[in-house]
Amino acid sequence: MTGSPPDGLRMLAVPTGPAALDVLPDLEQALSGGHPVLPYAASAPAPAVPDHDPATLPDGLAVVVGTSGSTGTPKRALLTAAALRASARATHARLGGAGQWLLALPAHHVAGLQVLLRSLDAGTAPLAMDLTDGFRPQAFVAATTGFVPGARRYTSLVPTQLLRVLDHPGGTEALCGFDAVLVGGAAMPPRLRVRAERAGVPVVSTYGMSESAGGCVYDGVALACTEVAFDEDWRIHLGGATIAHGYLARPDLSAQAFGTDDDGVRWFRTDDVGHTDPRGRLRVDGRVDDLVTTGGLKVAPRLVEEAILEHVPGVRDVVVVGSPDPEWGEAVCALLVLEPGAVHDVTAADLRARLRDVLPDHALPRRSLTVPEVPTRGPGKPDRRAVAALFTVG
Structure with a gap:
């Protein structure tokens, strides 16, 4: 289950399901002052540990855990x-x-x-x-x-x-x-x-x-x-x-x-x-990198998403992103998942009509797409890069 780089930081392969409980002794040892561990999915190759000076590691280090990597190469906290x-x-x-x-x-x-x-x-x-x-x-x-x-x-x-x-x-x-x-x-x-x-x-x-x-x-x-x-x-x-x-x-x-x-x-x-x-x-209004700048004004996608879910009937899930636009710089775009059995599509015009008295004009979606499910990454987070790619033209 484990491997050991030279400085004693142990790689910890973590299975899924009930087998994940097999790593409890390793985690208990790490919490109790034993060798710190770097968990990774057992179904994937062990990640390469970057060169580092063991003397720079903090006293009492127990776990080195990866970030979600939403803005590039994952970091390890x-x-x-x-x-x-x-x-x-x-x-x-x-x-x-x-x-x-x-x-x-x-x-x-x-x-x-x-x-x-x-x-x-x-x-x-x-x-x-x-x-x-x-x-x-x-x-x-x-x-x-x-x-x-x-x-x-x-x-x-x-x-x-x-x-x-x-x-x-x-x-x-x-x-x-x-x-x-x-x-x-x-x-x-x-x-x-x-x-x-x-x-x-x-x-x-x-x-x-x-x-x-x-x-x-x-x-x-x-x-x-x-x-x-x-x-x-x-x-x-x-x-x-x-x-x-x-x-x-x-x-x-x-x-x-x-x-x-x-x-x-x-x-x-x-x-x-x-x-x-x-x-x-x-x-929390959203990530800094997710903010959409349209017509020189900033839009927090989460606020638009919440407005759509609250005020637009038939929408089950939604992710809002920005897409390049020659007139506005970026256009507010909504990727929609409709409720089961929905018989009518929800267009950008529908969204704008429903939200005109809820959101400022610059935050109203200009484009929309309907999909069976939202692309995700990591532990169930929307993959906003994948969503934005769906709105890329050409």
Whole structure:
């Protein structure tokens, strides 16, 4: 399962499904001060470890976890045992106490990895669903029968998984048996949240990334060990005990993204922009790189996506991107997935008519396409590059 580069950083091949639990001893050793590990999917070749000076690694390093790689070559965040334990304990404190977790995500990504690490820190035995044929809602429902009676029940899902389970017979009942269903990896559409809550599912929207040891803001409120700040461009900065100590073998990128303030608090400069709502809760408006500049004005795709899902009947899922346009610089484009059984297509003209009193004129979509499903990457995130390519002409 493991291999060892010369400095002792161990490569950790992580299987899918129940076999993922086989790596628990390796993770426990890493959390306890043993050799740090670099998890990767067992189905893929072991990644090359870039040359680096072992002396530059932080004390207490436990896990080196890859980022999602949405802006280029994936980076590898350096997470200490202290950061991971702080994240696990703050999570359990927010959710109402330690419990048993069901793994429904790939455990080499930070969200799935944290299911295992939280279990180790709490001394509970996690469950893992069968992912042999990918995520199947019937397998998720079946896995929920393995919980210890009386234990608090937790799981982490991406929005697409939540939707599929809600659509499956018996899925809602299974979800309602949890004490918390964390939903992250991508924005949870407001309509999906309303549907889940009306069904009695205890959903918790999470925000975070590999560099913050996973989710560190729950339902817009930072965990006890986390701070949130904004710069003059409304870029989100995250600080606190869960922040990584930079990137493996990338001191240049580490210097750009990480820092420590005068009080000794570590900070990470995210690639997201956002604001606080009237209740003081964090609202993430989207990635800096995803902003669409049309006619000299900036548009946050997430705000357009939420408006479409709320105000345009028949739309099941949507991703908004920018596409080069000779007149506007970029055109706002919407890739749509319609509800099952929809008999009418939804055109850009339909979208503009429905949203004209909801969004400013410059944010109204100028192009639209309908597809069976949204292209995804990593743990269920929309692949915006692939979506943008669908709107490229010629």
